Amino acid sequence: MTHTAELAWHDGQPYSTRFDDVYFSKASGLEETRHVFLKHNQLAERFAALPEHGQFTIAETGFGTGLNVLCAWQCFEEHAPPSARLHVVSTEKFPLSRDDLQRALALWPELQTYSEELATQYGVMTPGWHRMVLAGGRVIVTLVIGDVLDIVADLDVEVDAWFLDGFAPSRNPEMWQPALFEAMARLGHAGTTFATFTSAGAVRRGLQAAGFTVEKVAGHGHKREMCRGVLQTAIEPHWRAPWFQRPAPHPDRTAIVIGGGMAGAASAYSLAIRGWQVTLIDRHDSLAAEASGNPQGVLYAKLSAHFTPLTRLVLSGYAYTLRTLHSLLGKDTEAWQACGVLQAGFDAAEQKRQAELTEAGLPTGFVHGVDAQQAAALAGIPLEHPGLFFPEAGWVHPPALVAALTRHPRITVRTGEAVIELARHPEAALWVASGANGPLAVGSAVILAGAADTAGFDMTCHLPLKRIRGQITEACATPASQRLATVLCGEGYISPARHNRHCLGATFTFDDDSCEVRAEEHQHNLAMLEELSPALFEALSGDTAGPEVIGGRAAHRCTSPDYLPMIGPVVSREDFVDGYRALANDATLRLASPAPWQPGLYVNTAHGSRGLITAPLSGEILASYLCGEAAPLPRSLMDAVHPNRFLLRDLIRGKLHR
Numbered sequence: 001m002t003h004t005a006e007l008a009w010h011d012g013q014p015y016s017t018r019f020d021d022v023y024f025s026k027a028s029g030l031e032e033t034r035h036v037f038l039k040h041n042q043l044a045e046r047f048a049a050l051p052e053h054g055q056f057t058i059a060e061t062g063f064g065t066g067l068n069v070l071c072a073w074q075c076f077e078e079h080a081p082p083s084a085r086l087h088v089v090s091t092e093k094f095p096l097s098r099d100d101l102q103r104a105l106a107l108w109p110e111l112q113t114y115s116e117e118l119a120t121q122y123g124v125m126t127p128g129w130h131r132m133v134l135a136g137g138r139v140i141v142t143l144v145i146g147d148v149l150d151i152v153a154d155l156d157v158e159v160d161a162w163f164l165d166g167f168a169p170s171r172n173p174e175m176w177q178p179a180l181f182e183a184m185a186r187l188g189h190a191g192t193t194f195a196t197f198t199s200a201g202a203v204r205r206g207l208q209a210a211g212f213t214v215e216k217v218a219g220h221g222h223k224r225e226m227c228r229g230v231l232q233t234a235i236e237p238h239w240r241a242p243w244f245q246r247p248a249p250h251p252d253r254t255a256i257v258i259g260g261g262m263a264g265a266a267s268a269y270s271l272a273i274r275g276w277q278v279t280l281i282d283r284h285d286s287l288a289a290e291a292s293g294n295p296q297g298v299l300y301a302k303l304s305a306h307f308t309p310l311t312r313l314v315l316s317g318y319a320y321t322l323r324t325l326h327s328l329l330g331k332d333t334e335a336w337q338a339c340g341v342l343q344a345g346f347d348a349a350e351q352k353r354q355a356e357l358t359e360a361g362l363p364t365g366f367v368h369g370v371d372a373q374q375a376a377a378l379a380g381i382p383l384e385h386p387g388l389f390f391p392e393a394g395w396v397h398p399p400a401l402v403a404a405l406t407r408h409p410r411i412t413v414r415t416g417e418a419v420i421e422l423a424r425h426p427e428a429a430l431w432v433a434s435g436a437n438g439p440l441a442v443g444s445a446v447i448l449a450g451a452a453d454t455a456g457f458d459m460t461c462h463l464p465l466k467r468i469r470g471q472i473t474e475a476c477a478t479p480a481s482q483r484l485a486t487v488l489c490g491e492g493y494i495s496p497a498r499h500n501r502h503c504l505g506a507t508f509t510f511d512d513d514s515c516e517v518r519a520e521e522h523q524h525n526l527a528m529l530e531e532l533s534p535a536l537f538e539a540l541s542g543d544t545a546g547p548e549v550i551g552g553r554a555a556h557r558c559t560s561p562d563y564l565p566m567i568g569p570v571v572s573r574e575d576f577v578d579g580y581r582a583l584a585n586d587a588t589l590r591l592a593s594p595a596p597w598q599p600g601l602y603v604n605t606a607h608g609s610r611g612l613i614t615a616p617l618s619g620e621i622l623a624s625y626l627c628g629e630a631a632p633l634p635r636s637l638m639d640a641v642h643p644n645r646f647l648l649r650d651l652i653r654g655k656l657h658r
C-alpha cells in the first residue's frame with residue numbers, strides 16, 4: 001500500500017503536514033545536506049581515495065525530495081575517479097509525486113542537470129524496489145518504497161556510509177527504533193560511518209548500543225548539534241543459507257553472453273554500462289530471432305492483491321522496463337508506444353481479482369478500475385466489460401529493445417554462431433565458448449541466456465526448464481480498427497496497429513517443439529478476439545467474413561516449474577548433492593559449507609510469457625552478482641529467482657541422488 005506525501009508549501013519550500021516538519025532547513029537545505037551528510041561522512045575524501053573501478057555504497061532513511069542523493073552524486077562526480085561507481089539505496093514510506101519532487105528540486109538551480117535526470121527516472125512510485133540507472137550507469141539509485149524497518153530486514157548490501165535522515169525523532173518516533181540502528185550495524189563493516197541531523201539522546205544511545213561510536217558536532221545554521229560516528233567492528237553476520245549467498249565477484253570484467261534475445265541483451269547491457277567487455281553470441285543471423293522476435297509484445301502486469309513474490313517482482317520489473325524504454329527508445333513510436341493497457345474483466349473470477357486489486361492501495365497513476373463505458377472511451381471501441389487500466393504501459397517491438405540494449409561500444413555481437421561447447425580453463429580463470437568451427441569468445445564469466453537451450457550444456461542440464469509454444473497472428477488494419485487506442489487484453493490480446501497490422505496473441509501449446517505457423521492457431525487467436533470484443537472483431541473484418549490474416553509467427557516461451565525466472569549463479573549439481581545431502585533428513589539444518597559454485601557461470605532464463613517485464617531487470621540482477629554490488633531486489637526475491645531453488649527443493653524432498 002503506498003501513501004503519498006502530504007505536502008504544504010511554506011515560502012516555496014515543501015513541508016510535511018503528516019509529520020508537521022520541514023523536508024530541509026529553511027535557510028539553505030543544500031548547505032545543510034553538504035554539512036550534515038556529506039562532510040560528516042567524509043564523502044569528498046573517501047570518493048577521492050577510491051581505486052580505479054572502485055565502488056561506494058550509501059544507504060539512506062527518508063529519500064524525500066532526493067536532495068541528499070543529488071548532492072552525493074554531484075560530490076562523487078567532482079571527486080571520484082572516472083571509472084568508480086556510486087550506489088545509493090534509499091527508502092521512502094511516503095513518496096512525493098513527480099510534480100512535487102520537481103517543484104522542490106527547482107529550488108536548487110546548481111543541481112538542475114542532476115534533478116532533471118532523476119525526474120525522468122522517478123515515475124509513479126509503486127510499493128517496493130525501484131532501480132534507477134543514472135549518469136550512464138556510473139550512479140545507481142535503488143529507491144525502496146515502504147517502511148525502512150521492513151526494508152532493512154530484507155536488505156542485503158554492504159553499506160559504507162549511512163545518511164540517517166527522517167523527520168525529527170519527536171515527530172516520527174516510530175522510525176527511530178533500536179531495530180533500525182541494529183540493522184545499520186549489521187549492514188555495515190568496520191569503518192562504516194553515519195551522519196544525522198539530530199542529537200536526540202535516544203538516537204545516540206541506540207546507535208552506541210548497536211556498535212557505533214557517536215560524536216556530537218556542530219550542526220548547520222541555527223541547529224546547535226548533530227551526530228556522526230563510525231562502526232568499530234563488523235557485526236557477526238546472521239546465518240544465511242550458503243546456497244543463496246553470492247559467489248565472489250569477478251575483477252576481470254570480461255563476459256560471454258550466449259543468447260541474443262531480451263534476456264541476453266539485458267545482461268550484456270547491464271555489464272557494459274559497468275565497464276565490462278561483453279561478447280554476445282546468437283545462432284541466428286540476427287538478434288531477437290526467437291521468442292523476442294514478435295512484432296509487438298505487451299507490457300502486461302498481471303498482479304495479485306496479495307503481493308506474492310511474483311507480484312512484487314512484476315511491480316519492480318514493470319517500473320524498470322518503463323524506465324529503460326523511455327531512456328533507450330524515447331519517442332520512437334515504431335519501437336514502442338505507451339498507449340495504455342486495458343485488462344478486460346471478462347468473467348466473474350477476473351472481475352473479482354480486479355476488484356481486489358483496485359482496493360490494494362496501488363497508485364491510480366499506475367492502475368485504476370474503469371467501468372465498461374470508461375473502458376470503451378479509453379480503447380476507442382465499444383466494450384462490454386469493466387476493466388483495469390494501466391495508463392503508463394503499452395506495446396513494445398521487442399527486436400527494437402534488443403537492438404537498443406546491444407548498441408554499446410563495449411558489446412561485440414557475433415550472430416550466426418551456435419555455441420556447442422563451453423569449457424573453463426582454471427589456470428587462466430577463463431571460459432571459452434566454442435562453435436562448430438572452433439573458439440568464438442573467451443571471458444571470465446559466462447551468462448547462459450538461451451531460453452530452454454540454457455539447459456543444453458553439461459553443467460546446466462539439471463535446470464528444470466520447459467518450452468511452451470506460442471503463436472501470434474497479424475491482422476490487416478482497417479479504418480475502423482485503427483481507432484483502437486490502447487492495448488486490449490482478456491484471455492488473448494490485441495495491440496493498436498503498427499505498420500497497418502494488429503498483433504493478436506497468443507496460443508499456448510505444451511510438448512510441441514515445432515515453430516511452424518498454423519491456420520488453426522490463427523483461428524484460435526481470432527476466436528479469443530471475438531470473445532474479447534465483438535465490435536473490434538467486426539471492425540477488423542470490414543466487408544469480409546473475418547479479419548484478414550496477413551502474417552504470423554510461432555516461437556517458444558521458456559518457463560520454470562514455479563513460473564518465476566531463473567537468474568543467478570550455477571553450482572555443480574554433484575557437489576551440491578554431496579555437500580548438502582543432510583538436508584534430505586532435516587531441512588532446517590543450518591549448514592555452513594560454501595556452495596560449490598561453478599566459477600563465473602550464470603544463467604538468465606525462464607522469463608515465461610512476461611519477458612518484457614522481467615528481462616530488462618534481470619540484467620541488473622546479474623550485474624549485481626558479477627560486480628558484487630547492491631542488488632535491485634530484496635533478498636527474498638533474489639532467492640525466489642535463484643537457480644538453486646529447484647536443487648534445494650528436490651534435495652529436501654529426497655528426490656536427488658548422485
Ligand SMILES: Cc1cc2nc3c(=O)[nH]c(=O)nc-3n(C[C@H](O)[C@H](O)[C@H](O)COP(=O)(O)OP(=O)(O)OC[C@H]3O[C@@H](n4cnc5c(N)ncnc54)[C@H](O)[C@@H]3O)c2cc1C
Binds near residue numbers: 282451604
Ligand atoms: C507467442 C509469444 C507471445 C509473447 N507475448 C509476450 C508479451 O506480450 N509480453 C511479454 O512480456 N512477453 C511475451 N512473450 C514472452 C517473451 O517473448 C519471452 O519471455 C522473451 O522473449 C524471452 O526472452 P529470452 O531472451 O529469454 O529468450 P529468446 O528470445 O528465445 O532468446 C534466446 C536466444 O538464445 C539463442 N540461443 C540459444 N541457445 C544458443 C546457443 N547454444 N548458441 C547461440 N545462441 C543460442 C537463441 O537463438 C535465441 O535467440 C511472448 C512469447 C511468445 C512465444
Ligand SMILES: C[S@@+](CC[C@H](N)C(=O)[O-])C[C@H]1O[C@@H](n2cnc3c(N)ncnc32)[C@H](O)[C@@H]1O
Binds near residue numbers: 024061063092
Ligand atoms: C526530512 S525528510 C528527508 C529529506 C530527504 N533526505 C531529502 O533529501 O529531501 C524525511 C523523509 O523520511 C520519510 N520517512 C519518514 N518515516 C519513514 C519510514 N518509517 N520509512 C521510510 N521513510 C520514512 C518521510 O516521508 C520523508 O520523506
